[in-house]
Amino acid sequence: MKPILIMALAEIQESIRNRWIVASILLLLVLATSLTLLGSTPVGITKASLLSVTMVSLTSLSIYLIPLIALMLSFDSIVGESERGTLLLLLTYPIRRWQIIVGKFFGHLSILTIAILLGYGIVALYFVFEDIGNTQEWLDYVLMMASSLLLGGVFIALGYLVSVIVQQRATATGISLALWLFIVVFYDLILLGLLLADKAHVIQSKLLAILILFNPADVYRLFNLTGSETAALVSGMSGMTQADLLAPATLLITLTLWILIPLTLSIYIFNKREV
Amino acid sequence: MEHVNITTPAFIDLHSVSKHYRQHHAIDSLDLSINKGESLALIGHNGAGKTTLLKLILGLTLPDAGSIKVNGLVPSQTSDRKKIAFLPEIVSFPASMTGRELITFYARLKGCKQSECNRLLNLVGLTDAASRKVGTYSKGMRQRLGLAQTLLGKPDLILLDEPTSGLDPSLRKQFYNILEDCKSAGTTILISSHALSEIETKTDRIAILKQGRLVIHGTLDELRNAADLSVQIRVSTQSGQTSIIIDTLEPETSYRKYNDHCIEFDCHRDDKLRVLQNISKIPSGIVDIEILPPRLDDLYIHFAGEENDESLNPQLTNPRS
Numbered sequence: 222m223k224p225i226l227i228m229a230l231a232e233i234q235e236s237i238r239n240r241w242i243v244a245s246i247l248l249l250l251v252l253a254t255s256l257t258l259l260g261s262t263p264v265g266i267t268k269a270s271l272l273s274v275t276m277v278s279l280t281s282l283s284i285y286l287i288p289l290i291a292l293m294l295s296f297d298s299i300v301g302e303s304e305r306g307t308l309l310l311l312l313t314y315p316i317r318r319w320q321i322i323v324g325k326f327f328g329h330l331s332i333l334t335i336a337i338l339l340g341y342g343i344v345a346l347y348f349v350f351e352d353i354g355n356t357q358e359w360l361d362y363v364l365m366m367a368s369s370l371l372l373g374g375v376f377i378a379l380g381y382l383v384s385v386i387v388q389q390r391a392t393a394t395g396i397s398l399a400l401w402l403f404i405v406v407f408y409d410l411i412l413l414g415l416l417l418a419d420k421a422h423v424i425q426s427k428l429l430a431i432l433i434l435f436n437p438a439d440v441y442r443l444f445n446l447t448g449s450e451t452a453a454l455v456s457g458m459s460g461m462t463q464a465d466l467l468a469p470a471t472l473l474i475t476l477t478l479w480i481l482i483p484l485t486l487s488i489y490i491f492n493k494r495e496v
Numbered sequence: 497m498e499h500v501n502i503t504t505p506a507f508i509d510l511h512s513v514s515k516h517y518r519q520h521h522a523i524d525s526l527d528l529s530i531n532k533g534e535s536l537a538l539i540g541h542n543g544a545g546k547t548t549l550l551k552l553i554l555g556l557t558l559p560d561a562g563s564i565k566v567n568g569l570v571p572s573q574t575s576d577r578k579k580i581a582f583l584p585e586i587v588s589f590p591a592s593m594t595g596r597e598l599i600t601f602y603a604r605l606k607g608c609k610q611s612e613c614n615r616l617l618n619l620v621g622l623t624d625a626a627s628r629k630v631g632t633y634s635k636g637m638r639q640r641l642g643l644a645q646t647l648l649g650k651p652d653l654i655l656l657d658e659p660t661s662g663l664d665p666s667l668r669k670q671f672y673n674i675l676e677d678c679k680s681a682g683t684t685i686l687i688s689s690h691a692l693s694e695i696e697t698k699t700d701r702i703a704i705l706k707q708g709r710l711v712i713h714g715t716l717d718e719l720r721n722a723a724d725l726s727v728q729i730r731v732s733t734q735s736g737q738t739s740i741i742i743d744t745l746e747p748e749t750s751y752r753k754y755n756d757h758c759i760e761f762d763c764h765r766d767d768k769l770r771v772l773q774n775i776s777k778i779p780s781g782i783v784d785i786e787i788l789p790p791r792l793d794d795l796y797i798h799f800a801g802e803e804n805d806e807s808l809n810p811q812l813t814n815p816r817s
Contacts, residue, residue: 227604234601238629239592306587310645313554313582314605495517496556 224316228324229331236294236332245290245332249340252282257344272354276362279341280445283369284438285405288376290336294329295380296397297390298322299491304390309496319488322381326374326484333373341366365445371476372441376401378483385491408436430466437479444472505568507532507653507684508553513562515548515708522548524708525562530701532652535675535685536713537695539796540705546688547585549705550655553686554582567652578606581646585657585688588638591631595622595641598630599648606649616644619674635662643671647678654678656687660694672698696792704799711799716792723798725790726762729771733757737781744774757783 236242256278257271299322302308311321345362348354354362380397387393412432416424424432433439447467506529515523523545530536538546551557552564555571564571566580589598599613617626620640630638639662646654654675660668675698679685689695696702696716703713712722731741738759745751751761763771768787775785790798 224605227601231601234597235590235593238597239590305589306584307589309551309556309584310582310587310642312556313577313580314602315577315607316605496551 224320225324225327228316228321229326229328232325232328233331236328241294242332242335245336246339248286248290249336250343252286253279253341253344256282257347270354270358272348272358272362275344275348276358276365277446280365280442283365283372284442287333287337287369287373288401288405288438291329291333291373291376292380292397292401294332295325295377296383296393298325298329298381299384299494300387300393301384301390303388303496312496318491322385322484322488322491326377326381329377330370330374333377334370337366337369337373341369361445368441368444368473368476371473371480372437375437375476375479375483378480378487381487382483382490385487385494404436405438409439427466433467434471434475437476440472440475440479443467444469444476506530506565507534507567508686509563509565510549510552511563513552513559513564515545515552515557515559521708523552523559526708526710528703528710528713530684530686532684533679533682534701535679535687535699537699537702538686538688538705539690539692539695539702539792541800543707544705544800545708546705547657548708550582550657550686550688553655554580578649579652581648581651581654583642583646583654583656583659585661587642589630589641592629594627594629595633595637596626598641599626599644602645603648608648612648613644616647619647620644621670636664636667639663639671640667643674647674650681651683653684654686656685658689659687660689660691668694692792692796702792704796706800716795719792719795719799720790723790723795724765725794725798727765727768727790728760728788729763729768730758730760730786730788731775731782732784732786733759734781734783740778740781741775744771744778 233242253275257275259278299308302311312318316324341362348362379400383393383396383400387396412429416429433443447469508528508530510526510528513523513526514521526545526549538549540546548557552559553566553571555566558572593601595617596613599617600610603610603613614623617623620643622637622640622644625633625637630641633641639659643659646656656675660671663671672694675685675687685699687695687699701713701715702719704711704719712719714722731738733741734757736756738753738756741759742751745761749761749763751759753759772785772787775782
């Protein structure tokens, strides 16, 4: 366990030094604050409070930002160290390759945890002081923060996968950006296009649910927007909650698998990689 | 009476080791052993297989054929690496970290104490710069930081890949002094280098690699004997009197006259004393005599046989050719 801890601490220390952590906190804080301010007008006559509105808005924007931050933290973890020559050096130390990946993962996940806790947490303090939100809404908000971390974990793991496959940092940058664009933007567009083109209704709701599970960003979106009745109401996605395949527990397990599978693959490929 | 043959097993033992990448034979049927506490210089062109050999010894890559033993064990990713140290040819540490933070990170991995980090930072002369970011370090300082990390945990084996490239002469001297201390303490040292003129006197033995094959290895004297190259004799005379030397030479001896008071010629090792005796008989006009045995540069060109290869360090260019 010790080498993993040393590796994780080194990643956190470096992110403090190169101001990555500060940049991530500020980005999320500015996002959450502006959404809270913007969201304070339109609630209207519903049983949802400003907290739910903010949570739903944050979910929609986190889908874009959290994966981007996570990929930027992780995409050059291995290939970047390989280019700098530090990987070769590190591998001569008493640390196994899987420990390097797992250690980096915990380090990067900790950075993201700090950024989410502070970025979204400071805004939550406003709701505490103003006494806004009921227990369910608070639970939704906390689950949104936790699932954001899981979403981040998915993209950190995907970043490692890119990083262990490619030989050059520039390639890793390009592939990571393409991956981000595909998962958070194009996948849904393609899905939407297929549904529109599917006049014969070949795509049944079960198949659609499976297709949604194949995209971690969609899983995250559904988890937060359909997780509770209030959230589903505010997001206008109450119809989606009926599918068993998209039950909150299934969604959480899927997100966890989306972390474990790329992480395991990264370790497998890294073990085979020539340095 | 039964004869008992007591031999010390080699610390590093490579037997018929081969490693190829696609069609390229990086290492080809290589046999080499290095004893404990011995230092060996590994020389060869770029692509001769030096770095691959170091990686094989470190267990970072596995041989396609043959066997490697380091301290009696097969090196691999899972071997105990606390007593093995390495300095890669190119290493650029994260620019935003300080020297102390980096050495502490490596020390933690090897289970060393902070006091050892401070001692090593002091040894390589980086105590004052330890709190500065590595991004502000000069190349020499980064190289010294690299050396400091190799010394963590008093390693039994140190592998250095082109360790002195980019260091100024005084830093090189310090570098070799530190290595000398390690060697005195029983550390086995393997240095891959291009800087032949500086390495020739710094290691016990020299191994010349060419296209993945071990061309020759031995002490500098053994290499000189095997090469059987001529000795060069340089004589300084009083102005305008070089002809007194030319007159003593065999008619077929070729000589190089640098100016009107300095002449240089080649002579076979076995003829050296006779030639010197002839010169010493000259009653006056000689200012100085220098005998230049073949340098490692010359031996390298002789054995590796690629004088005009551009990948060679300029130091390899024979100044007399």
